[in-house]
Amino acid sequence: MSAPEDTPLLEIEHLSVTFGAAHAVRDVSLRLDPGGTVVVLGESGSGKSVTARSVLRLPGRRASVRGRIRLAGCDLFALDEKAMRQVRGRDIGFVPQDPNSSLDPLRRIGTQVEEVLQVHGAVADRRARRARVAELLALVGIPNPARTARSYPHELSGGMRQRVVIAMAVACAPRLIIADEPTTALDVTVQAQVLDLFTTLQRELGTALLLVTHDVGVAAELAADVVVMYAGRIVERGPAAAVLTAPAHPYTAGLLGARPRPGLRRGELAAIPGGPPPATEVVDAACAFAPRCGRAEPACSATAPELRDVGPGRAAACLLPIAPLQEVGA
Amino acid sequence: MTVLPVRARRAPAALVAGGTLAAALVVLAVVAPLLPLPDPNAGDLTARLLPLGTPGHPLGTDGQGRDLLARLVVGTRPSLIAGIVPVLVSGALGTALGIAAGMGARALENLIMRSLDVLFAFPSVLLAIAIAASLGASLASLVVALSVILVPAVARVVYAETAGLRSLDFVQTARASGAPAAVIALRHVLPNVLPAVAVYCSALVGLSIVVGAGLSFLGLGVAPPQAEWGAMLNDLRQNLFSNPSLALAPAIAIFLASAVFNVLGEGLRAWFDVTSRWSQ
Amino acid sequence: MIRFLVRRLVLAVPTVVGVSFVVFLTAKLVPGDPVASLLGPLATPQARAELVAHLGLDRPWPVQFVTWLGNALRGDLGMAIHEPRAVAEIVASSFGDTALLALAGGLIALVGGVVLGVLGAMYPKRLPGRLTSGLSVVAMSAPQYSVALLLVIVFAVHLRVLPAGGMTDPIDGGGLADLLVHMVLPAVSVALIPLGVIARMFRSALTEVLGSPFVEAMRARGIGPVRIARHAAHNALPALFTITGLQLAYLIGGVVFVETIFSWPGIGLTLYNAISTRDLPLIQGGVLVVAVSFVLINILVDAAHALVDPRVRR
Ligand SMILES: Nc1ncnc2c1ncn2[C@@H]1O[C@H](COP(=O)(O)OP(=O)(O)OP(=O)(O)O)[C@@H](O)[C@H]1O
Numbered sequence: 001m002s003a004p005e006d007t008p009l010l011e012i013e014h015l016s017v018t019f020g021a022a023h024a025v026r027d028v029s030l031r032l033d034p035g036g037t038v039v040v041l042g043e044s045g046s047g048k049s050v051t052a053r054s055v056l057r058l059p060g061r062r063a064s065v066r067g068r069i070r071l072a073g074c075d076l077f078a079l080d081e082k083a084m085r086q087v088r089g090r091d092i093g094f095v096p097q098d099p100n101s102s103l104d105p106l107r108r109i110g111t112q113v114e115e116v117l118q119v120h121g122a123v124a125d126r127r128a129r130r131a132r133v134a135e136l137l138a139l140v141g142i143p144n145p146a147r148t149a150r151s152y153p154h155e156l157s158g159g160m161r162q163r164v165v166i167a168m169a170v171a172c173a174p175r176l177i178i179a180d181e182p183t184t185a186l187d188v189t190v191q192a193q194v195l196d197l198f199t200t201l202q203r204e205l206g207t208a209l210l211l212v213t214h215d216v217g218v219a220a221e222l223a224a225d226v227v228v229m230y231a232g233r234i235v236e237r238g239p240a241a242a243v244l245t246a247p248a249h250p251y252t253a254g255l256l257g258a259r260p261r262p263g264l265r266r267g268e269l270a271a272i273p274g275g276p277p278p279a280t281e282v283v284d285a286a287c288a289f290a291p292r293c294g295r296a297e298p299a300c301s302a303t304a305p306e307l308r309d310v311g312p313g314r315a316a317a318c319l320l321p322i323a324p325l326q327e328v329g330a
Numbered sequence: 331m332t333v334l335p336v337r338a339r340r341a342p343a344a345l346v347a348g349g350t351l352a353a354a355l356v357v358l359a360v361v362a363p364l365l366p367l368p369d370p371n372a373g374d375l376t377a378r379l380l381p382l383g384t385p386g387h388p389l390g391t392d393g394q395g396r397d398l399l400a401r402l403v404v405g406t407r408p409s410l411i412a413g414i415v416p417v418l419v420s421g422a423l424g425t426a427l428g429i430a431a432g433m434g435a436r437a438l439e440n441l442i443m444r445s446l447d448v449l450f451a452f453p454s455v456l457l458a459i460a461i462a463a464s465l466g467a468s469l470a471s472l473v474v475a476l477s478v479i480l481v482p483a484v485a486r487v488v489y490a491e492t493a494g495l496r497s498l499d500f501v502q503t504a505r506a507s508g509a510p511a512a513v514i515a516l517r518h519v520l521p522n523v524l525p526a527v528a529v530y531c532s533a534l535v536g537l538s539i540v541v542g543a544g545l546s547f548l549g550l551g552v553a554p555p556q557a558e559w560g561a562m563l564n565d566l567r568q569n570l571f572s573n574p575s576l577a578l579a580p581a582i583a584i585f586l587a588s589a590v591f592n593v594l595g596e597g598l599r600a601w602f603d604v605t606s607r608w609s610q
Numbered sequence: 611m612i613r614f615l616v617r618r619l620v621l622a623v624p625t626v627v628g629v630s631f632v633v634f635l636t637a638k639l640v641p642g643d644p645v646a647s648l649l650g651p652l653a654t655p656q657a658r659a660e661l662v663a664h665l666g667l668d669r670p671w672p673v674q675f676v677t678w679l680g681n682a683l684r685g686d687l688g689m690a691i692h693e694p695r696a697v698a699e700i701v702a703s704s705f706g707d708t709a710l711l712a713l714a715g716g717l718i719a720l721v722g723g724v725v726l727g728v729l730g731a732m733y734p735k736r737l738p739g740r741l742t743s744g745l746s747v748v749a750m751s752a753p754q755y756s757v758a759l760l761l762v763i764v765f766a767v768h769l770r771v772l773p774a775g776g777m778t779d780p781i782d783g784g785g786l787a788d789l790l791v792h793m794v795l796p797a798v799s800v801a802l803i804p805l806g807v808i809a810r811m812f813r814s815a816l817t818e819v820l821g822s823p824f825v826e827a828m829r830a831r832g833i834g835p836v837r838i839a840r841h842a843a844h845n846a847l848p849a850l851f852t853i854t855g856l857q858l859a860y861l862i863g864g865v866v867f868v869e870t871i872f873s874w875p876g877i878g879l880t881l882y883n884a885i886s887t888r889d890l891p892l893i894q895g896g897v898l899v900v901a902v903s904f905v906l907i908n909i910l911v912d913a914a915h916a917l918v919d920p921r922v923r924r
């Protein structure tokens with residue numbers, strides 16, 4: 001899998017995923033450069049996880065998938081299952097949402113980390129593999145790697161388990177790490193540590209990161225490119241600094257308003273009214289956010305807005321995007 | 331009195347079928363002596379071991395020339411008694427013990443649960459054999475033996491339900507307001523454990539029928555001339571090689587009766603959805 | 611592991627004492643006057659008093675129990691009434707035969723149940739899946755003695771391919787082939803019901819494991835189906851041990867019935883004969899020995915459980 005310098009590492013083109021009548025992901029396109037970071041932001045049910053899992057070709061049972069996903073120029077949907085298994089874990093490391101249920105409860109930590117190395121032939125020699133396991137555990141900041149390797153998952157704290165899962169994801173020095181809400185199951189202090197860990201690993205290993213979250217704070221902290229999803233579609237994208245300070249899409253603005261901040265007075269926390277439509281009820285010929293949108297006009301319920309440029313490196317799918325100037329003046 | 335909502339839906343097919351058939355069996359057991367059948371205990375040594383389908387004896391006759399259809403029908407009553415009465419007895423006793431252990435003081439809880447553990451440590455058929463054999467072969471001793479082996483299972487279920495209820499708000503509130511434990515148990519706990527008890531007990535009837543008939547089969551049930559399915563089976567197996575098909579009728583009757591109550595139990599379980607009540 | 615076993619054994623002591631006490635109590639359930647029934651109506655008061663003293667019936671019952679338990683521990687379970695032999699001797703001589711049958715039945719149930727359960731989990735909509743559902747429904751209601759009689763009718767009476775009894779000495783009898791031929795029907799009879807239950811429960815345990823997040827996480831790490839199957843099997847084992855432990859009681863109950871039908875010279879047949887002669891000491895001895903071994907077997911099952919699951923190893 002070699003590619004010219006300027007090929008993006010990950011390229012998702014017109015990805016659509018349906019589960020029967022449920023349209024979970026609609027026409028999502030996204031690119032991620034080697035070593036770069038993209039944060040996918042959105043409410044529960046917006047299709048973030050399905051998008052992330054589709055990159056691994058594990059979208060879920062009974063999913064039908066359209067579109068194309070390329071990793072360093074290689075079409076992942078064209079690979080056979082065996083080749084795809086090698087991509088998983090070796091080229092793409094995956095960090096699932098809940099570390100507590102992502103480890104085999106009956107096997108020692110060390111054995112499980114070692115298994116990843118073994119399956120992908122990363123380290124052939126057994127002794128060297130053991131040493132590498134300890135190294136990996138140390139790398140993710142586990143204080144006593146040798147002892148942790150001998151423990152069982154139930155003997156570790158949630159934060160330690162998440163570190164173990166991250167160690168497994170980076171074990172084969174993948175070019176891409178996909179993390180699906182890796183901090184949701186952790187308490188706040190551990191959350192920050194885990195995010196730090198990601199940035200450190202990225203710096204040291206040159207790995208690209210696709211991080212899924214519903215937490216605006218996480219996106220702000222990683223200061224990366226942000227993709228905002230709503231009802232299976234991308235509604236806005238751009239650099240975090242711009243998107244999170246001056247959102248162009250009313251939904252993004254709503255997400256930001258819905259976030260509790262220090263210094264915010266009561267009543268100012270403007271939660272978006274209502275909830276997202278079920279994946280079975282989203283129609284193609286309208287903006288899915290229109291029913292909840294304070295700025296909606298009749299036209300919004302008649303046409304589905306395309307993603308259009310709204311600034312340098314930014315795009316939003318809205319007929320009436322919030323003008324940046326207006327926001328600055330406000 | 332607070333009664334937690336029990337999610338009741340449209341009665342599932344298993345409940346309708348099981349309920350109807352179980353009711354039919356009970357009715358049969360009640361009216362059996364009134365049916366126009368030959369005397370089940372009158373032997374005819376000239377008509378011994380007649381095969382299935384003999385005119386006048388559709389299920390044939392046994393080694394003493396007694397009509398097997400009549401014996402099968404009349405045998406419904408003791409067989410069902412052995413299935414249902416022990417479940418009623420152990421249901422009441424087990425509920426009382428389970429609630430007492432769940433609501434009572436630590437010492438009481440330990441005394442009850444550890445004693446039940448001992449009964450649980452037995453393979454139940456053997457405990458029943460020891461008890462029934464000591465009491466002497468009769469339907470009553472069968473019922474006692476079966477009741478004893480079923481109590482620990484019922485009590486454990488009730489105990490677990492009670493423990494689940496104990497932490498709920500309305501019980502806590504009642505406790506905080508100083509209501510005596512007995513009052514809380516009767517007014518708040520009992521009504522809420524009853525659905526679970528009913529479902530669980532209905533499933534035990536099938537088991538009780540099988541073990542009860544099994545003990546009769548071993549010679550521990552009703553006294554000889556009387557008809558009972560397990561005893562008939564033991565009787566007919568002496569002629570298994572000459573007349574194998576005769577033994578089929580009681581064997582199948584036991585199986586079907588137990589199946590009917592198991593289906594009823596499954597139906598009740600699905601209807602009340604008892605298991606999912608705490609997990610929300 | 612050793613500590614686990616030792617602790618479980620120590621904890622089993624009160625259970626075993628309790629079990630013995632219950633068996634002792636059943637002896638007290640006998641209606642009427644035991645002395646009168648032993649001596650008959652014409653006994654002199656002096657003979658009565660002697661017998662009462664001999665049996666220890668004049669002492670308070672806790673003392674009677676301790677004496678009885680002490681004797682039992684030394685292997686003295688009293689004399690059988692209708693046979694001039696010690697109860698312990700009769701029970702001991704039939705214990706091995708029962709253990710053999712139970713072991714064979716248990717093995718068939720375990721292997722068959724696991725195979726059927728695995729196939730059912732892999733092909734829920736095809737024949738194995740339907741078979742596990744169907745069989746377990748039958749298994750829940752089918753009495754072992756009915757199953758045994760049915761097997762005798764089919765295989766011994768009609769097809770005449772297997773014997774319906776005639777096993778006099780399973781352990782030192784006519785060699786392995788003879789043993790197997792005689793054991794097939796009884797072993798299958800006792801195995802069938804636990805087999806159905808094990809198949810159903812193991813299938814649902816396995817299905818649950820295969821759908822659990824850690825299996826999905828393993829897929830995402832590129833781990834292949836064979837390794838995943840290995841992890842899944844390991845994770846379904848604790849459930850298997852729990853099920854097997856629960857089924858053991860049914861298995862042993864079934865053995866008692868089935869031995870009677872096949873004249874298998876084990877404890878079940880001994881009990882059957884003792885029941886027909888009302889030989890209570892023999893019944894109580896047999897029940898006590900089986901119940902105590904049942905407690906010990908359950909400890910072994912727990913130990914096996916602890917061996918595969920670090921979470922219960924304490
Ligand atoms: N295996 C599946 N079968 C059927 N529908 C599914 C499946 N997986 C996801 N969906 C549906 O697809 C939609 C998007 O789900 P997805 O898990 O991607 O949401 P999400 O943005 O990750 O939300 P969350 O923040 O809750 O994880 C939802 O409506 C969900 O019900």
Ligand SMILES: [Mg+2]
Pocket residue numbers: 048049050180181
């Ligand atoms: Mg998700």
